[in-house]
Amino acid sequence: MILTGAQIVWEMLHREGVEVVFGIPGGAIMHTYHPLSEYGIRHVLVRHEQGAAHAADGYARASGKVGVAIATSGPGATNLVTGIATAMMDSSPIVCITGQVASSLIGTDAFQETDITGITLPITKHNYLVTDVDDLASVIHEAFYLACHGRPGPVLIDLPKDVQQAETEFVPPTEEVRLPGHAYIGVSDPTDAIARAAELIDSCERPVILAGHGVSMAEAETALRQFAERIDSPVAVTLLGKGGFPASHPLYLGMMGMHGDAQANRAIQEADLLIALGMRFDDRVTGDLSRYAPHARKIHVDLDAAELNKLISVDVAVHADLQRALLDLLPLVDKRDRKEWHEVVSEWWEESRAVDVINQHDEDAKLTMPHVIDAIRRSTHGEAIVVTDVGQHQMWAAQYYRFDRPNAFITSGGLGTMGFGLPAALGAQIARPDAEVWAMVGDGGLQMTVQELATVVQEQLPIKIALCDNGYLGMVRQWQEMFYDKNYESTRLVNPDFVKLAEAYGIRAWRAGDHDQAASAIDQARAHRGPALIDFQVVKEGEGGNVYPMVPAGAALHEMIRRPYPTKVGER
Amino acid sequence: MKRTLIARVEDRPGVLNRVASLFRRRAFNIESLTVGHTEEPDVSRMTIVVDSTQSGAEKVAQNLQKLVNVIRVEDISDMPAVTRDVALIKVETPDNRTRAELMQIVDTFRARVVDVGVETLIVEATGTEEKVDGLVDVLRPFGIVEMVRTGRVAMVRGKNVNKGESK
Numbered sequence: 145m146i147l148t149g150a151q152i153v154w155e156m157l158h159r160e161g162v163e164v165v166f167g168i169p170g171g172a173i174m175h176t177y178h179p180l181s182e183y184g185i186r187h188v189l190v191r192h193e194q195g196a197a198h199a200a201d202g203y204a205r206a207s208g209k210v211g212v213a214i215a216t217s218g219p220g221a222t223n224l225v226t227g228i229a230t231a232m233m234d235s236s237p238i239v240c241i242t243g244q245v246a247s248s249l250i251g252t253d254a255f256q257e258t259d260i261t262g263i264t265l266p267i268t269k270h271n272y273l274v275t276d277v278d279d280l281a282s283v284i285h286e287a288f289y290l291a292c293h294g295r296p297g298p299v300l301i302d303l304p305k306d307v308q309q310a311e312t313e314f315v316p317p318t319e320e321v322r323l324p325g326h327a328y329i330g331v332s333d334p335t336d337a338i339a340r341a342a343e344l345i346d347s348c349e350r351p352v353i354l355a356g357h358g359v360s361m362a363e364a365e366t367a368l369r370q371f372a373e374r375i376d377s378p379v380a381v382t383l384l385g386k387g388g389f390p391a392s393h394p395l396y397l398g399m400m401g402m403h404g405d406a407q408a409n410r411a412i413q414e415a416d417l418l419i420a421l422g423m424r425f426d427d428r429v430t431g432d433l434s435r436y437a438p439h440a441r442k443i444h445v446d447l448d449a450a451e452l453n454k455l456i457s458v459d460v461a462v463h464a465d466l467q468r469a470l471l472d473l474l475p476l477v478d479k480r481d482r483k484e485w486h487e488v489v490s491e492w493w494e495e496s497r498a499v500d501v502i503n504q505h506d507e508d509a510k511l512t513m514p515h516v517i518d519a520i521r522r523s524t525h526g527e528a529i530v531v532t533d534v535g536q537h538q539m540w541a542a543q544y545y546r547f548d549r550p551n552a553f554i555t556s557g558g559l560g561t562m563g564f565g566l567p568a569a570l571g572a573q574i575a576r577p578d579a580e581v582w583a584m585v586g587d588g589g590l591q592m593t594v595q596e597l598a599t600v601v602q603e604q605l606p607i608k609i610a611l612c613d614n615g616y617l618g619m620v621r622q623w624q625e626m627f628y629d630k631n632y633e634s635t636r637l638v639n640p641d642f643v644k645l646a647e648a649y650g651i652r653a654w655r656a657g658d659h660d661q662a663a664s665a666i667d668q669a670r671a672h673r674g675p676a677l678i679d680f681q682v683v684k685e686g687e688g689g690n691v692y693p694m695v696p697a698g699a700a701l702h703e704m705i706r707r708p709y710p711t712k713v714g715e716r
Numbered sequence: 717m718k719r720t721l722i723a724r725v726e727d728r729p730g731v732l733n734r735v736a737s738l739f740r741r742r743a744f745n746i747e748s749l750t751v752g753h754t755e756e757p758d759v760s761r762m763t764i765v766v767d768s769t770q771s772g773a774e775k776v777a778q779n780l781q782k783l784v785n786v787i788r789v790e791d792i793s794d795m796p797a798v799t800r801d802v803a804l805i806k807v808e809t810p811d812n813r814t815r816a817e818l819m820q821i822v823d824t825f826r827a828r829v830v831d832v833g834v835e836t837l838i839v840e841a842t843g844t845e846e847k848v849d850g851l852v853d854v855l856r857p858f859g860i861v862e863m864v865r866t867g868r869v870a871m872v873r874g875k876n877v878n879k880g881e882s883k
């Protein structure tokens with residue numbers, strides 16, 4: 145079968161199981177777009193290539209499949225960069241295909257030429273510049289393999305125009321991928337390390353399991369639950385670990401880190417053993433490293449050897465697939481009942497609940513974003529897919545929407561990319577058409593990728609957008625309030641009328657400024673079959689406008705700033 | 717402390733760039749890096765010397781190993797190995813007396829004179845870096861006009877294990 149490079153692209157995407165791609169055409173990729181309709185693959189036309197990369201990322205995180213983004217050369221390709229870096233930091237499997245100027249022009253500063261493989265070298269798991277059409281099929285096959293095998297990540301394929309146009313006999317690549325270097329990564333034998341880990345676990349009194357993104361990536365949720373129950377250890381989760389262990393489980397300890405739950409941070413600081421599973425001790429998780437978990441021995445299990453002993457030197461490093469490691473550990477550890485430890489922990493829980501803003505039953509309490517998220521959680525029975533942008537609302541979404549299932553909380557953790565929320569939600573809705581998808585976004589971040597509202601309408605996606613309208617770049621403002629003498633330098637936003645804006649795009653919208661309006665808007669938005677936006681006008685500053693607890697920069701986890709108690713929200 | 721890593725890599729365009737980019741990005745310091753062909757077609761071999769602790773070198777190795785085109789990395793610092801550095805050193809020889817003196821020194825170091833010019837000669841020295849350093853120190857007073865060194869290449873003694881076939 146003689147095919148052009150362009151046809152090989154779609155033929156191979158089809159063979160890799162791709163049903164949808166996100167992109168924008170342009171001069172250097174038009175040739176690839178031309179035969180698209182012959183292949184039955186859905187193309188979602190985004191309004192900015194950053195949106196294509198985030199949508200592919202959201203699609204990947206919601207579906208567990210590889211997301212695909214397509215862009216033209218030069219500015220199209222560079223617009224992908226933020227999305228690629230976001231996917232890299234959160235180990236999200238996406239494949240980006242970019243057009244490139246013709247091979248003969250590469251290196252001449254041709255129109256819309258940019259060295260995208262050079263630019264993305266440090267932010268892709270791997271990338272390719274295809275110079276021979278005969279390599280194309282196997283490169284695409286390899287790219288999909290790499291994106292989702294081992295530690296997942298973004299892969300970019302740069303396709304010169306002449307390669308797209310060239311014709312060749314299409315030879316389907318063999319199923320098996322020959323990558324001698326990549327194959328080597330899984331090789332070490334963890335048996336000894338697992339035995340030593342079991343010894344530490346059996347001899348400890350106050351363990352805490354730290355469950356990261358690796359739990360859901362390794363599909364180790366069940367193994368984790370069995371393991372935690374057997375050793376009777378509380379489980380704290382990272383931001384991306386949410387849903388890897390059910391929030392409703394009695395052993396659930398909450399989220400750890402800078403805006404983690406107080407009981408989780410306190411338990412970590414008091415623990416005599418940390419069992420870190422598929423997480424990487426990010427600085428947002430540890431606070432001051434030198435005073436992190438000072439009494440604890442540490443076991444670290446990760447698929448990526450380079451993560452072991454990177455920031456924290458551990459007592460036992462287990463380089464292994466997490467599910468495998470947990471299943472191997474299970475028969476080696478004693479069944480335990482750690483009543484005393486649980487009593488201590490539950491006291492901390494009680495204290496946390498007492499100061500929690502949503503437990504302040506105040507008749508005329510002003511609307512805060514925690515209340516909004518709690519109301520959405522109750523209305524949706526905790527079963528929605530929540531996709532967030534970055535800022536205060538993101539932390540509140542993590543704190544107040546409780547996740548019992550994996551792949552239900554989609555957020556930019558490692559890079560903290562504002563503008564991620566809306567396009568990622570769009571991708572998630574396409575991946576899970578029957579799920580209820582809520583995008584929780586800020587008034588700052590929404591406007592970084594707001595043009596994707598048009599994509600939402602064009603694709604008729606019924607996503608619900610909960611806009612945290614606090615008139616500020618809230619997370620930065622909070623730091624200014626707490627650490628910069630309330631000098632709100634360059635953080636106040638003069639906003640558009642978001643209801644009118646949404647309506648201009650053809651999206652139903654409501655405004656809610658108090659609890660009743662919020663409840664009714666949530667009901668109406670959920671009942672509406674199409675896309676909907678609710679502009680929640682929430683408390684802007686002070687106690688109800690700040691995220692608590694907070695571990696200030698340079699502080700240790702136990703030095704977190706707690707919400708003042710008792711509190712009357714919205715005063716000041 | 718200097719650590720020596722050996723990396724077998726796929727012989728493709730851009731691989732050196734990927735390795736160099738990794739060192740820059742992770743702020744690892746390279747002392748020297750040499751690349752060349754190996755006994756296998758399509759496989760090149762890098763000898764990388766880093767100024768680092770053992771655990772630092774391990775981090776370098778683990779990160780290198782993550783590069784798709786890197787087949788196998790090994791820290792050979794603690795293994796019995798042959799290491800060599802090659803230097804070409806151009807020295808001033810204003811008169812016959814200094815020339816004779818130089819020839820003697822070169823002999824003592826088991827180096828070779830590979831070119832004799834009107835007022836200069838080129839010495840080729842092969843050996844461990846320490847030996848080459850020693851020669852350079854002795855030649856310096858004569859006036860070194862130009863020098864080039866390859867940096868360390870290394871090979872483990874006995875049946876080499878750095879092959880990279882994963883089981």
Ligand SMILES: Cc1ncc(C[n+]2csc(CCOP(=O)(O)OP(=O)(O)O)c2C)c(N)n1
Nearest residue numbers: 535536537562586587588589616617618619
């Ligand atoms: C692209 C990008 N630029 C800047 C920042 C720094 N930053 C982090 S949070 C934040 C404020 C976000 O404001 P908003 O979207 O209104 O959310 P809020 O915190 O008010 O909920 C900023 C500017 C970032 N994370 N990403």
Ligand SMILES: [Mg+2]
Nearest residue numbers: 586587616618
């Ligand atoms: Mg805001």
